[in-house]
Amino acid sequence: MGMLESVLESxxxxxxxxxxxxxxxxxxEQMEAAELLKGKVHGVNVTDMQSACLKASSLGLxxxxxxxxxxxxxxxxxxxxxxxxxxxDMLSAAAFGIDTMLALTGDHPTVGDCKxxxxxxxxxxxxxxxxxxxxxxxxxxxxxxxxxxxAPKFYKGAAVTPVYEPLFLQINxxxxxxxxxxxxxxxxxxxxxxxxKRFMDEVDKANIKTHIMAGIIPLKAxxxxxxxxxxxxxxxxxxxxxxxxxxxxxxxxxKGVKGLPAKLGIEMAAEMIAKIKDEGxxxxxxxxxxxxxxxxxxxxxxxxxx
Amino acid sequence: MIxxxxxxxxxxxxxxxxAKKIAILGCGSCATACATGGEKEIAELSAYLEAHxxxxxxxxxxxxCCMNLGVKTAVKKLNAAEPDAVVCMSCGDGVQVTANHAKAxxxxxxxxxxxxxxxxxxxxxxxCHLCGDCMLGSTGGICPxxxxxxSLVNGPCxxxxxxxxxxxxxxxxxxxxxxxxxxxxxxxxKLETRREDKGYEKVSYPRTINIRGNK
Numbered sequence: 057m058g059m060l061e062s063v064l065e066s067x068x069x070x071x072x073x074x075x076x077x078x079x080x081x082x083x084x085e086q087m088e089a090a091e092l093l094k095g096k097v098h099g100v101n102v103t104d105m106q107s108a109c110l111k112a113s114s115l116g117l118x119x120x121x122x123x124x125x126x127x128x129x130x131x132x133x134x135x136x137x138x139x140x141x142x143x144x145d146m147l148s149a150a151a152f153g154i155d156t157m158l159a160l161t162g163d164h165p166t167v168g169d170c171k172x173x174x175x176x177x178x179x180x181x182x183x184x185x186x187x188x189x190x191x192x193x194x195x196x197x198x199x200x201x202x203x204x205x206x207a208p209k210f211y212k213g214a215a216v217t218p219v220y221e222p223l224f225l226q227i228n229x230x231x232x233x234x235x236x237x238x239x240x241x242x243x244x245x246x247x248x249x250x251x252x253k254r255f256m257d258e259v260d261k262a263n264i265k266t267h268i269m270a271g272i273i274p275l276k277a278x279x280x281x282x283x284x285x286x287x288x289x290x291x292x293x294x295x296x297x298x299x300x301x302x303x304x305x306x307x308x309x310x311k312g313v314k315g316l317p318a319k320l321g322i323e324m325a326a327e328m329i330a331k332i333k334d335e336g337x338x339x340x341x342x343x344x345x346x347x348x349x350x351x352x353x354x355x356x357x358x359x360x361x362x
Numbered sequence: 363m364i365x366x367x368x369x370x371x372x373x374x375x376x377x378x379x380x381a382k383k384i385a386i387l388g389c390g391s392c393a394t395a396c397a398t399g400g401e402k403e404i405a406e407l408s409a410y411l412e413a414h415x416x417x418x419x420x421x422x423x424x425x426x427c428c429m430n431l432g433v434k435t436a437v438k439k440l441n442a443a444e445p446d447a448v449v450c451m452s453c454g455d456g457v458q459v460t461a462n463h464a465k466a467x468x469x470x471x472x473x474x475x476x477x478x479x480x481x482x483x484x485x486x487x488x489x490c491h492l493c494g495d496c497m498l499g500s501t502g503g504i505c506p507x508x509x510x511x512x513s514l515v516n517g518p519c520x521x522x523x524x525x526x527x528x529x530x531x532x533x534x535x536x537x538x539x540x541x542x543x544x545x546x547x548x549x550x551x552k553l554e555t556r557r558e559d560k561g562y563e564k565v566s567y568p569r570t571i572n573i574r575g576n577k
Contacts, residue, residue: 135512161512161514161519161520162512163521163528164511164512164521164528164529166511166529166530167521167528167529175511175512177512177513177514178562179559180512180514180515180516180519181516182516182556183515183516183559186556186559187559215520217520220520221524222538222541224541224550225517225518225537225538225541225553226520228517228553228554229516229517229518231554232516232517232555232556235555235556236556244520289520289521289522289523289528290520
């Protein structure tokens with residue numbers, strides 16, 4: 057049983073962190089961050105060409121992390137690979153001891169940096185989960201043929217966007233993901249706890265039983281927050297947070313001190329995590345530091361989790 | 363209807379190259395409706411070719427460039443004028459049917475874009491991907507295969523914003539349209555369960571359908 061599975065299924069507070077492979081083949085920066093995270097998180101999500109921008113593959117960095125003693129979570133999108141390619145990668149992942157995965161539909165190539173690439177979408181997030189569940193239940197591959205030595209088992213996850221209109225469609229798809237085998241769910245970055253609580257109420261009302269991990273994005277600057285509000289679907293940073301970041305930037309300028317907004321972002325993220333845990337709002341957190349993974353141990357410490 | 367769009371004239375002229383005597387075949391159905399291969403467009407292309415040192419030796423019009431027998435008759439007349447090249451102003455299928463019967467090389471004047479509808483004159487929208495396993499009965503008559511940029515079958519992705527698609531914010535999110543239609547019809551329960559994956563065997567091309575039996 058993988059670490060995230062044992063933590064969440066025993067009712068403990070789960071902590072995962074996101075990491076992107078490099079645009080290149082030098083993984084040293086990622087491995088340095090991994091050393092800092094070792095023993096402090098229950099899983100490291102390795103992205104599958106997030107935002108449809110070309111990177112080294114998720115499987116490669118997952119193998120490196122596993123070898124370094126971490127618990128990688130392989131993210132799998134349907135954007136670039138057919139069901140055969142996905143299943144093949146999952147078999148390879150299992151051979152390296154990778155036992156936790158997260159299924160996503162994947163951003164479309166036209167929003168990324170390799171726009172001529174063919175969008176595949178043989179399977180969507182629900183389809184990927186269902187395919188793997190079927191594989192586990194039958195021991196067969198995606199063509200119904202018997203796998204030699206049986207099928208590997210994965211602790212399967214999916215994503216949800218709590219800030220979504222109409223919410224009915226997100227809740228509906230969430231139910232489909234859970235029915236298709238998702239045991240845990242990581243959310244898009246949340247910034248407003250009250251609205252997140254309302255989302256959690258909707259999940260309860262829909263009688264969906266799963267483990268939800270709140271997405272935490274430490275903000276670095278007011279500009280970043282504004283940019284995300286305008287460009288990233290499902291992100292809604294409240295104005296007072298943006299104002300506080302802007303005030304921190306102004307204060308830094310006045311005093312000649314750099315990095316005050318990022319520091320405040322770390323504080324705000326830690327505060328949010330602590331509240332989520334203390335109030336028992338959901339089952340864990342998933343920290344997306346967007347390149348600043350080295351800050352994650354500090355955030356967790358400040359949140360009282362390390 | 364098959365929606366076509368004119369190729370840049372320079373591209374067509376480059377294909378024609380040194381050929382002097384040109385025959386033109388238009389299409390009386392889709393390409394006429396798309397203003398890419400009707401009588402008017404044949405006349406315009408003829409005038410352009412004549413103005414650029416070519417001789418238009420014959421023009422013709424098939425009711426449907428995709429119907430073998432009609433095209434055979436129309437192309438026979440073009441062949442009689444002994445052209446060096448034939449320009450076919452239809453969709454890609456019409457060009458291929460024409461090329462099966464023409465003695466000279468056949469060049470397409472259009473790009474074949476999609477299967478869709480004329481929303482109004484001059485405005486065309488894609489609406490079907492010929493997936494071979496129609497699911498419109500469960501989606502309120504709106505096709506997610508062709509109208510969702512990811513052809514998603516289990517509801518929208520996280521990328522829609524205000525009912526618009528992240529791939530092209532001018533496009534409506536197909537799944538928001540489907541949701542609204544099913545809500546109006548009182549059939550939202552059709553969205554609740556995962557759709558059985560239909561796979562891609564039915565789109566393994568080229569496809570042939572024979573309803574003639576042995577005839």
